Amino acid sequence: MTSIQKPPVRHPSLQVNALGLTRRDYEGAMSTLCAGCGHDSVTAAIVQAFYELDVPPHRAAKMSGIGCSSKTTAYFMRQSHGFNSVHGRMPSVASGANAANRDLVYIGISGDGDSLSIGLGQLCHAIRRNVDMLYVLENNGVYGLTKGQFSASADVGSKSKRGEANVQRPIDPVLLALSLGATFVARGFSGDKTRLVPMLKAGLRHKGFALIDVISPCVSFNDHEGSTKSYRFTRENYHDVAPVDFVPLQREITAETEAGASVSVTMHDGSIVRFREVPSDYDPTDRDAAYAHVRARQERGEIVTGLLYIDEQSADMHETANTVARPLVDLPYESLCPGRAALDELMDEYR
Amino acid sequence: MPTDVSNPQYYHKVVDCQWACPAHTNVPEYIRLIAQGRYTESYLLNRQSNVFPGILGRTCDRPCEPACRRGRVDGKPVAICRLKRVAADLRDDDIHEYLPPVPAQKNGKRVALVGAGPAALTVANDLMPLGYEVVIYEKNQRAGGLMRVNIPSFRLPAEVLDEETQIILDMGVDIRYGTPVTSMRSLLGEGYDAIFVGSGAPKGKELELPGRRETDQIFIGIEWLASVHFGHIEKIGERVLIIGVGNTAMDCCRTSRRLGGTDIKVIARRSRPYFKASPWELEDAEEEGVQIVENHSPKRFIVEQGKLVGMELDRLRWFEQNGKQKSQVIDSVVIPCDSVILAIGQDNAFPWLERDLGIDFDENGMPVVDKQTFASTKPGVFFGGDAAWGPENIIWAVEHGHQAAISIHNHCMGIPLTERPAYGMNLVSSKVGMHAWSYSNDYSPAPRSKMTHEELTKRFSKLSVEVELGFTPEQTVAEVERCLNCDIETHFTSNLCIECDACVDVCPVSCLTITQDGAEPELRTRLMAPALNLTQPLYVSEALPQTKRVMVKDEDVCLHCGLCAERCPTAAWDMREFDLLVPYAGRAVQMVTLARAEARRPVAAT
Numbered sequence: 001m002t003s004i005q006k007p008p009v010r011h012p013s014l015q016v017n018a019l020g021l022t023r024r025d026y027e028g029a030m031s032t033l034c035a036g037c038g039h040d041s042v043t044a045a046i047v048q049a050f051y052e053l054d055v056p057p058h059r060a061a062k063m064s065g066i067g068c069s070s071k072t073t074a075y076f077m078r079q080s081h082g083f084n085s086v087h088g089r090m091p092s093v094a095s096g097a098n099a100a101n102r103d104l105v106y107i108g109i110s111g112d113g114d115s116l117s118i119g120l121g122q123l124c125h126a127i128r129r130n131v132d133m134l135y136v137l138e139n140n141g142v143y144g145l146t147k148g149q150f151s152a153s154a155d156v157g158s159k160s161k162r163g164e165a166n167v168q169r170p171i172d173p174v175l176l177a178l179s180l181g182a183t184f185v186a187r188g189f190s191g192d193k194t195r196l197v198p199m200l201k202a203g204l205r206h207k208g209f210a211l212i213d214v215i216s217p218c219v220s221f222n223d224h225e226g227s228t229k230s231y232r233f234t235r236e237n238y239h240d241v242a243p244v245d246f247v248p249l250q251r252e253i254t255a256e257t258e259a260g261a262s263v264s265v266t267m268h269d270g271s272i273v274r275f276r277e278v279p280s281d282y283d284p285t286d287r288d289a290a291y292a293h294v295r296a297r298q299e300r301g302e303i304v305t306g307l308l309y310i311d312e313q314s315a316d317m318h319e320t321a322n323t324v325a326r327p328l329v330d331l332p333y334e335s336l337c338p339g340r341a342a343l344d345e346l347m348d349e350y351r
Numbered sequence: 352m353p354t355d356v357s358n359p360q361y362y363h364k365v366v367d368c369q370w371a372c373p374a375h376t377n378v379p380e381y382i383r384l385i386a387q388g389r390y391t392e393s394y395l396l397n398r399q400s401n402v403f404p405g406i407l408g409r410t411c412d413r414p415c416e417p418a419c420r421r422g423r424v425d426g427k428p429v430a431i432c433r434l435k436r437v438a439a440d441l442r443d444d445d446i447h448e449y450l451p452p453v454p455a456q457k458n459g460k461r462v463a464l465v466g467a468g469p470a471a472l473t474v475a476n477d478l479m480p481l482g483y484e485v486v487i488y489e490k491n492q493r494a495g496g497l498m499r500v501n502i503p504s505f506r507l508p509a510e511v512l513d514e515e516t517q518i519i520l521d522m523g524v525d526i527r528y529g530t531p532v533t534s535m536r537s538l539l540g541e542g543y544d545a546i547f548v549g550s551g552a553p554k555g556k557e558l559e560l561p562g563r564r565e566t567d568q569i570f571i572g573i574e575w576l577a578s579v580h581f582g583h584i585e586k587i588g589e590r591v592l593i594i595g596v597g598n599t600a601m602d603c604c605r606t607s608r609r610l611g612g613t614d615i616k617v618i619a620r621r622s623r624p625y626f627k628a629s630p631w632e633l634e635d636a637e638e639e640g641v642q643i644v645e646n647h648s649p650k651r652f653i654v655e656q657g658k659l660v661g662m663e664l665d666r667l668r669w670f671e672q673n674g675k676q677k678s679q680v681i682d683s684v685v686i687p688c689d690s691v692i693l694a695i696g697q698d699n700a701f702p703w704l705e706r707d708l709g710i711d712f713d714e715n716g717m718p719v720v721d722k723q724t725f726a727s728t729k730p731g732v733f734f735g736g737d738a739a740w741g742p743e744n745i746i747w748a749v750e751h752g753h754q755a756a757i758s759i760h761n762h763c764m765g766i767p768l769t770e771r772p773a774y775g776m777n778l779v780s781s782k783v784g785m786h787a788w789s790y791s792n793d794y795s796p797a798p799r800s801k802m803t804h805e806e807l808t809k810r811f812s813k814l815s816v817e818v819e820l821g822f823t824p825e826q827t828v829a830e831v832e833r834c835l836n837c838d839i840e841t842h843f844t845s846n847l848c849i850e851c852d853a854c855v856d857v858c859p860v861s862c863l864t865i866t867q868d869g870a871e872p873e874l875r876t877r878l879m880a881p882a883l884n885l886t887q888p889l890y891v892s893e894a895l896p897q898t899k900r901v902m903v904k905d906e907d908v909c910l911h912c913g914l915c916a917e918r919c920p921t922a923a924w925d926m927r928e929f930d931l932l933v934p935y936a937g938r939a940v941q942m943v944t945l946a947r948a949e950a951r952r953p954v955a956a957t
């Protein structure tokens with residue numbers, strides 16, 4: 001806990017976005033996480049991404065479960081909607097919210113414990129349903145909030161703070177999501193915002209379920225020598241497949257920004273994700289190739305990061321279910337609740 | 352290139368007020384002492400550098416305030432000057448025992464000072480504790496120089512002046528009142544080891560226009576103020592014109608208001624932005640009903656039958672030509688008046704100083720004085736205050752005095768004048784607990800406190816009624832909290848940093864960036880917020896351990912809130928109290944006086 005609130009003063013040359021808001025207008029309450037926690041840095045990257053995308057804060061919904069990571073929804077966009085669910089249940093609450101109001105921008109924040117243990121089933125089904133949301137999994141290899149037990153993402157051989165090595169095989173959220181048919185799969189690192197921010201922006205703009213697994217070191221319980229989720233280990237072993245640029249629809253694409261791009265993917269709203277210097281054995285629009293690439297690199301002991309797979313063609317939950325185009329809140333009361341006669345008519349169909 | 356913070360001047364520059372103060376007064380520390388109710392210590396800390404806290408707390412030109420960081424944060428600087436007065440008003444009555452002791456055993460060196468203005472008094476203040484025998488020759492009957500005879504008592508009460516000049520004289524100075532030095536040659540003949548000339552710039556400028564010599568109702572500002580002080584003048588005409596719009600003009604118009612003037616106009620050749628008087632002086636004058644007339648240039652005095660009846664003035668229009676401001680006369684107007692006071696500047700004059708003594712003067716009649724050592728061209732003769740380079744102000748006179756004292760001491764001890772004692776610093780962590788600091792780090796959004804003034808009728812009832820009433824306790828409490836504690840420095844230890852970004856993310860004013868090193872102009876453009884204020888430095892760390900990038904800090908609007916240090920998991924950032932060790936003659940640094948005051952008084956609970 002810090003001793004004071006963040007003073008309401010800003011740098012005179014702080015920039016504003018298209019809505020006239022500064023980065024600071026996208027902040028939330030003061031973080032109560034340990035000083036130096038990777039999650040705080042992810043929060044700052046999220047603030048930056050929403051600010052750069054000119055999202056009106058009141059048009060976003062922040063969903064989370066339980067854990068240090070899940071607490072962070074309080075630390076950004078104080079004017080947004082939010083729901084802090086029970087442990088591991090964020091995906092279904094988010095699905096429900098999205099079903100009711102499809103016009104909001106949904107961001108779910110979870111941890112490796114929240115997502116890969118108690119909430120694993122929930123996560124799988126949200127992916128399967130292709131709920132239109134960005135799902136940020138802040139991955140530190142431990143249950144931070146309950147003081148550092150190994151989580152399901154801990155690598156074999158990674159040492160706990162007291163020196164014991166983990167022996168169970170990890171669940172890799174990226175491979176899991178690829179195999180379950182996720183339409184946007186990426187991995188980032190909290191200590192590298194220059195890569196994380198464009199990835200978050202693309203994820204927010206993606207139509208369907210976007211999973212970003214963010215390696216986010218736990219300074220208090222998993223940043224020691226022997227841990228494979230520490231700042232130092234991650235910095236020494238992560239390999240970005242290809243830097244991505246997110247080019248919003250509004251901005252003109254200049255020749256210069258095009259140079260060196262080997263793959264470009266146009267998103268449903270016309271924005272473009274550009275991959276610079278993509279290796280020849282890799283295609284971010286080919287699910288099998290992406291899976292193979294991640295596996296191959298993993299065998300070599302590398303932590304593969306980057307926007308690994310993207311599919312802009314698949315139908316999301318609403319399209320599949322053929323739901324009404326408008327959010328329920330915007331429907332007239334008579335069509336939402338057509339009355340006794342309509343109900344009776346419906347019931348008759350089932351007789 | 353990594354920034355060298357082991358050089359005391361780097362952190363000194365971060366303390367904007369202290370850097371701007373000619374005498375380098377430790378402003379934030381004295382403000383904290385006031386906040387803790389430790390007025391005497393606050394006073395003594397002030398006194399160490401500026402010697403006259405009670406006087407300056409009312410009259411200082413306050414170069415610190417335009418420099419104050421708070422001004423860049425919310426538009427209004429901390430009321431540094433008036434807080435100084437709080438310390439002076441509330442300190443213990445008797446502070447003699449906290450002053451540096453004056454040895455009974457003298458060091459055998461005798462020094463003569465010409466004049467008892469702030470410059471010379473500072474020299475005496477610095478030399479007496481070193482065992483010098485100091486003789487002051489003063490033509491008036493009291494000490495203080497222009498502070499006494501020119502600054503009106505409604506701005507500076509005589510008791511305050513008496514007290515602070517007496518503290519110095521009580522050190523055992525041999526002051527000879529009513530003794531003008533009439534010949535430098537004979538003074539040199541007295542065999543002093545050193546002579547300091549602090550005789551000021553005593554001559555008011557003339558304005559020779561038609562009619563000037565036909566009436567006795569045209570006065571020279573500084574002479575007129577002195578005559579008022581001595582009681583030789585007690586009245587002035589009802590309609591008064593003051594020519595000029597500097598500090599002297601402000602005192603002349605306000606004094607006129609108290610001597611029977613009812614319709615007072617200050618005539619300025621230019622428009623407001625170019626006025627010499629400070630904005631607060633203008634405000635005070637206008638509050639008293641004085642009118643400021645812009646863009647008028649005096650043409651002639653109109654005297655009818657030996658009686659001054661008005662002045663003819665040209666109305667001017669200003670424009671720019673080849674980058675220079677030029678004026679054009681529009682027409683001329685007559686403004687009726689009964690008296691005129693000329694306040695258009697001061698000149699130096701040394702009628703008592705023979706020109707064949709080896710003391711060189713330049714073509715403008717000014718002595719040739721070394722900027723660093725204050726030495727004239729004759730070894731052992733020094734100049735300071737207004738006498739050295741023309742009219743300045745009290746705080747500059749004080750700083751000249753300190754520097755001249757160092758030179759005099761070197762001269763008498765056989766040390767080259769240019770071998771000056773070095774600045775030093777102390778840097779101590781202010782961390783006193785997990786998230787607790789030894790200073791109040793929270794940002795107070797309070798607006799600047801406004802000084803309350805005596806009501807107008809009371810003010811005009813007597814010349815010596817002090818206008819400013821001082822801050823109330825509530826105002827003081829609010830104002831001390833506005834100070835950002837710029838001397839509590841953000842100190843960085845690069846090899847501790849794990850590059851978690853916590854500090855960068857938490858900083859409310861986007862001061863911090865971790866990035867690739869680069870040349871400064873280019874580096875300034877790619878920070879969290881572009882560093883556009885080029886007068887403020889960038890701090891650049893050594894290469895960070897994990898990625899070899901650097902930590903960059905734009906000092907411009909850092910609030911010294913300590914959040915970076917609180918959020919840093921490794922204490923790579925720490926908040927450290929910086930104490931500039933300013934050298935004085937014969938004493939590298941002296942916190943002695945303070946330590947003694949502290950020992951006596953139980954620390955106030957905060």
Ligand SMILES: Cc1cc2nc3c(=O)[nH]c(=O)nc-3n(C[C@H](O)[C@H](O)[C@H](O)COP(=O)(O)OP(=O)(O)OC[C@H]3O[C@@H](n4cnc5c(N)ncnc54)[C@H](O)[C@@H]3O)c2cc1C
Binds near residue numbers: 530598
């Ligand atoms: C009207 C007016 C208002 C001012 N208001 C302010 C203000 O509010 N704040 C501020 O900071 N500054 C102010 N100043 C400026 C400030 O007063 C001077 O800059 C300062 O006093 C200079 O100090 P000094 O020690 O150099 O000389 P002075 O103060 O001029 O003192 C010189 C002394 O030397 C004596 N002396 C001169 N010749 C001889 C001699 N031959 N023998 C013996 N004694 C001699 C004089 O009698 C005098 O006492 C003001 C000036 C004026 C004119």
Ligand SMILES: Cc1ncc(C[n+]2csc(CCOP(=O)(O)OP(=O)(O)O)c2C)c(N)n1
Binds near residue numbers: 069110
């Ligand atoms: C139903 C339920 N079971 C167990 C817990 C205890 N618990 C709280 S947080 C947590 C794990 C959090 O781990 P993770 O999601 O990785 O978050 P982190 O703190 O590491 O960011 C557990 C098991 C709980 N709060 N509720």
Ligand code: SF4
Binds near residue numbers: 431
């Ligand atoms: S805020 Fe305080 S310490 Fe900082 S410059 Fe202003 S007065 Fe000085």
Ligand code: SF4
Binds near residue numbers: 841908911912913
């Ligand atoms: S003290 Fe630290 S956090 Fe506070 S404004 Fe300065 S650099 Fe930023």
Ligand code: SF4
Binds near residue numbers: 847848855920921924
């Ligand atoms: S908080 Fe500390 S460790 Fe983290 S980046 Fe800042 S200085 Fe480095």
Ligand SMILES: [Mg+2]
Binds near residue numbers: 067138141
């Ligand atoms: Mg975790």
